[in-house]
Amino acid sequence: MKIQLDVFSGLSNPCWELSFEQAAEFRQLLQSLSEFASFKLPPDKLGYRGMIVTELEDAGPGYDDIVVYSGIVWARRGSVTLRLSDKGRLLERWLLRTGRQWIATELYCELETEEGLEDSSM
Amino acid sequence: MIKVTVDIFSGLPNPSWIISGDRAVEIMKTVSTRSEAVADLDAGFQGLGYRGIILEPISDYSDREHDFPAAVRIGSGVAADEPASMELAARVLDTAPTDETEAIVPLDKDLKKLIQQGITEVSDALKRTTVDLGYDTESDSGDIVAPADVTCQIERGRFNPDFWNLDTQVRQSNNCYNYATNRKTNTFAQPGQASGRWPNPTTCDGVTGGALSDGAHHRFECFPETEKPRYLIALVIRPGQDYHWYRKHREGFWGHKPGHTPAKNTDNSGRIITDPSTCDRGPYTDFCGYFYTCKSMKVR
Numbered sequence: 001m002k003i004q005l006d007v008f009s010g011l012s013n014p015c016w017e018l019s020f021e022q023a024a025e026f027r028q029l030l031q032s033l034s035e036f037a038s039f040k041l042p043p044d045k046l047g048y049r050g051m052i053v054t055e056l057e058d059a060g061p062g063y064d065d066i067v068v069y070s071g072i073v074w075a076r077r078g079s080v081t082l083r084l085s086d087k088g089r090l091l092e093r094w095l096l097r098t099g100r101q102w103i104a105t106e107l108y109c110e111l112e113t114e115e116g117l118e119d120s121s122m
Numbered sequence: 123m124i125k126v127t128v129d130i131f132s133g134l135p136n137p138s139w140i141i142s143g144d145r146a147v148e149i150m151k152t153v154s155t156r157s158e159a160v161a162d163l164d165a166g167f168q169g170l171g172y173r174g175i176i177l178e179p180i181s182d183y184s185d186r187e188h189d190f191p192a193a194v195r196i197g198s199g200v201a202a203d204e205p206a207s208m209e210l211a212a213r214v215l216d217t218a219p220t221d222e223t224e225a226i227v228p229l230d231k232d233l234k235k236l237i238q239q240g241i242t243e244v245s246d247a248l249k250r251t252t253v254d255l256g257y258d259t260e261s262d263s264g265d266i267v268a269p270a271d272v273t274c275q276i277e278r279g280r281f282n283p284d285f286w287n288l289d290t291q292v293r294q295s296n297n298c299y300n301y302a303t304n305r306k307t308n309t310f311a312q313p314g315q316a317s318g319r320w321p322n323p324t325t326c327d328g329v330t331g332g333a334l335s336d337g338a339h340h341r342f343e344c345f346p347e348t349e350k351p352r353y354l355i356a357l358v359i360r361p362g363q364d365y366h367w368y369r370k371h372r373e374g375f376w377g378h379k380p381g382h383t384p385a386k387n388t389d390n391s392g393r394i395i396t397d398p399s400t401c402d403r404g405p406y407t408d409f410c411g412y413f414y415t416c417k418s419m420k421v422r
Contacts, residue, residue, distance in 0.1 A: 009298045009381045009406075010365040011324070012310055044383035045390045046366060047404035107363055110405075 001026060001056060003095055005103060006049040006067075007111075013052075016102040027058070029091050030066070033073060036085035042067045042074050048115050051095040068092045093117050124149060125180045126214055128229060129173040129195070134258070137229035140180070141217045152210055153177065153194060159206035160194040174198025175211050257351045258372055262341070274344035276414060277351035278372040279304060286385040294382040301379035302355040302367035303338075305421040310382075313365070316420035326410035329357060329365040337419035341412035349416035356398040359408040366406045368398040376401075 001018040018026060043049045050069025067074040068091050073084040086092055096117050100108065112118040124146045128137040141149060153160055163176065178193040197211025215234060222228035257280075263273040286301060287293050295308040305311065314320035314332025322328035338355075339345060345352045354370040368376040371387070376395040379385040387394055389401035399409045 006381070008364040009379075010312070010329070010367070011363075013381065044380060044386065045404060046380045046406055047360075047390070049381075049383065104363070 002054045003099060004052040004054070005096070005099055005111075006052050007047065007107070009046060014099060014103050014107075016099050018098060022098055023057070025094075026053070029094060030073075030075075030084075033084040033086060033091070036072060036083045038072060038083050040072060040083075043069055048111060051092060053095070068095060089117065093119060123180050125178045125226075126217065127176040127178070128215075128233075129176055129198075130233070135227045137218070137233070138226040139217070139219050139224065139229070140226065141214070145217055149177070149210070149214065150179070156203070156206055156210075158202035159210050160196050161198055161201045161207070163193045163195050175214055177214065257353075259350070262354060264342075272342050272344065274342060274414065275347070275352070276354050278370055279351065279353065281371040281373055281375070281377050281387055283377070283385040283387075286379055293384060296379065297381055298365075298367040298379050299333075299421065301377065301385055302353070302369045303336075303415045303419060303421045304351070304353060304369065305419075307421055309422055311421045316422035324359060324362055324365055326357065326359055326408060329359065330410060330413075333357070333413060336421060337416055339414045339416070341414060343414070345414055345416045349418060351415075351417065353415045355413050355415055357410040357413065358398065358403055358406040359410055360406045361408055364406070366403070368395065 001023045003016055003018060005014045007013060050067050053066040053068070054064075056063050056066065061077065063075045063077050065076050067076075068086060070092070071086050071089055073086050073091065075082045075084060096103075096108075096111060097119060103111075123140050123142045126139055126141060130136055160177075161174075174195045175197045176193055176195055196207045196214065198207075201207035215229075218229045218234055219225045257277040259275055259277050261273050262276045286296060286306070292306060292308065295310060296306055297310045299311045299313055300307055300309075303311070312320050312332065313329050314322055314335045317332075317335040317337070319332050319335035322332045334340075341354070356368045356370075356376070358366050358368075360366070366378065366380065368378045370376050373387075374396070375387050376398050377385055377387045378395070378398075389395050390404045391402040393401065395401045
């Protein structure tokens with residue numbers, strides 16, 4: 001599974017892959033989420049726009065990609081997008097942590113403080 | 123007489139001219155005797171780019187032997203006998219006046235050559251085109267607050283987000299630099315990459331250096347007419363991390379494309395962007411200034 005920190009406009013976003021164990025944990029976390037009634041769309045602003053998960057393999061029922069941002073998970077399969085609730089932004093924080101070594105320190109700290117993604121488990 | 127219109131532009135008037143005399147009669151005969159070579163006016167590709175050639179009789183031929191409809195479309199890829207339609211379109215194109223003053227709206231000779239080289243492929247070729255056709259020209263002499271000593275002629279394209287947004291692959295493979303320079307390279311283009319000056323520090327000076335190396339100019343360093351289209355663009359920086367570009371449009375506002383997200387004309391507060399130096403840019407706090415793009419600019 002490939003994770004993309006969607007944050008840049010000109011430069012390419014930081015990307016990394018989940019390990020086998022991390023992918024298994026991601027599947028578990030995703031399956032624990034409940035559906036969420038919302039018409040909100042994923043953000044298209046300048047700045048942080050969430051985490052994008054692609055190459056999902058068997059995570060979920062054939063999703064093409066998943067966007068995780070600010071408590072909502074958009075799981076897209078073809079033209080249908082399912083919205084799931086990411087209470088406490090647990091999945092988003094978890095995804096950010098998996099990219100710790102791939103994200104520039106300054107940016108990582110900004111995301112933790114300014115975007116409210118500090119590690120709540122610590 | 124027959125009015126010919128090359129249906130290709132959205133904002134600009136389409137190239138158009140009149141055929142008269144024997145040539146008009148000859149084309150009338152072909153259309154009236156070979157109905158399979160023509161299509162209805164509203165048939166065929168209706169999107170951006172080349173959509174065919176429209177023939178409209180503007181003289182009353184009803185007393186002649188020709189049975190000519192009010193208007194037909196040829197060379198659009200949808201006639202029953204498409205080879206015949208293409209052959210007719212090529213003949214009609216040959217009637218375009220070489221003296222521009224004789225046309226209603228002149229047909230650019232490069233565009234004519236492109237169409238002539240393969241009318242059958244033109245529709246696809248223009249759909250794949252790397253630039254969004256259509257712009258107008260204005261004088262750029264600064265603003266009321268800070269008028270400049272020089273006046274440059276620049277072009278402003280109409281705001282056309284569909285060009286970037288409709289195809290998911292296009293949307294995801296083109297960034298703010300592609301949008302600002304109006305070049306759909308599908309490479310997530312970087313300032314300086316095409317000219318061998320990349321990577322650059324993510325500072326105003328660093329990114330500016332890359333864009334200038336690609337062929338851009340600082341604002342008020344004018345490009346000649348031969349470099350049309352010359353767009354006005356603006357650069358901002360998220361210090362040390364990233365950069366972002368805007369492009370001014372005919373409608374007066376600015377458009378942009380944040381990374382792989384859709385092209386749009388609103389800022390982070392949802393307001394129409396009338397001034398990129400003051401709009402809500404989120405973390406892109408440093409405004410670096412304005413620049414011109416040009417036809418010969420290299421973008422990759």
